[in-house]
Amino acid sequence: MRLELARRIAITIGALLIFRLGSHIPLAGLSVRADLNSTNILARLSVLSLSLIPYITAAIIIQLISVVWGRVGALERSGEAGRRKISRATLILTLLLATFQSFGVASGIQSIPGLVTEPGGWFLLSATATLTGGVFFLVWLSEQITRHGIGNGIALILFVGVVVTLPAEVAGTLELVRRGGISANVALLAGGISSAMVIVVILVERARRNVAVEYAARQAGSRLLPPRSSVLPIKLNSAGFLIPSTVTPWVFYLPLALATFIFGQTPWLAVAFDHMQFGRPAHMIVGAIAVFVLAFVYTACVLDPERAANTLREQGGAIADVAPGEPTAAYLDRVVTLTTVIGAVYLAAISVIPEALVAYGELPYFFGGGSALIVVCTILDLETQVRGYSLTKPGGEYL
Known part of the structure; x- marks a missing residue:
């Protein structure tokens, strides 16, 4: 394996490990004594709960606008300066979408009895800011993967988010079979x-x-x-x-x-x-x-x-x-x-x-279908990039 390719793979793995670590950091202000009905909710409420969804949505909305509004489309094709303006608009829209979604999540979890230690305006503000900041941290992390690692950073973060849930979901299905909740034939189907x-x-x-x-x-x-x-x-x-x-x-x-x-x-x-x-x-x-x-x-x-x-x-x-x-x-x-x-x-x-x-x-x-698309497309893209990188560096050093 080439030294440069190995370095990029190491950077990618390190960045994805940071993402997984952040996914286990809980929001500040949540009660560790939450009742059993709130346990599953509590486990999912990390500082990176929103993932990259607001940013991806903002990017696609900007691209869709460029189709129907020729001025935006021309800006996208005008060179590096135009692309920087498009990127800035995408980040602004990301901020709006992430803030809106973060406030909704914070309001929702605050209404669950016993889940928040001190409900009120301060919790709403801190939780909204934390969740929104988590989105922008993942945007930065995905850019580092794309620039210095291997593969598309956004796709890889989504890919990891899907893959890490599969063992638990398969185990849950097997547990349903063991308890008689569903038949083995249904699980095989x-x-x-x-x-x-x-x-x-x-x-x-x-x-x-x-x-x-x-x-x-x-x-x-x-x-x-x-x-x-x-x-x-x-x-x-x-x-x-x-x-x-x-x-x-x-x-x-x-x-x-x-x-x-x-x-x-x-x-x-x-x-x-x-x-x-x-x-x-x-x-x-x-x-x-x-x-x-x-x-x-x-x-x-x-x-x-x-x-x-x-x-x-x-x-x-x-x-x-x-x-x-x-x-x-x-x-x-x-x-x-x-x-x-x-x-x-x-x-x-x-x-x-x-x-x-x-x-x-x-x-x-x-x-689900969306998960299958993310997993397969990411793997195919990784295969293409690794093969292309290897073919374009025929005289490189080897480990």
């Missing part, structure tokens, strides 16, 4: 469905629609580059794994939370919250629609057929039987639309099917 889901995710995430491109001979400085053939790969799922696992829950609960803040606890809001609980038909229907629509919008942000057509023309490339310029952009737009339909249906299915099986099939819930 759940494991088989989870395995099949992982296989489907791997196949789809590796799938590409390759568009054949022919490059004419052209002059590059003093060299004459000969004609060559290539492909333009288009992923079936260009929206990635973040939309179903991070953004969609905000579609459910942010409007309801805002309505509660404005109107208070009203009967119709209580009914709406009840219908939006996990496993309810409204939750699954709205979730599937949200994932499908957001997948299209996000793909439009990351794949621009017109820009790809202009890049091909500048590099002397052309698609067979398609004229350069506007016809090429129209052709690529049709291809991207068709592949996005497949990708959006896949994301919606991978999000809703496990929930439906848990709600109506009496299966134990221990590996």
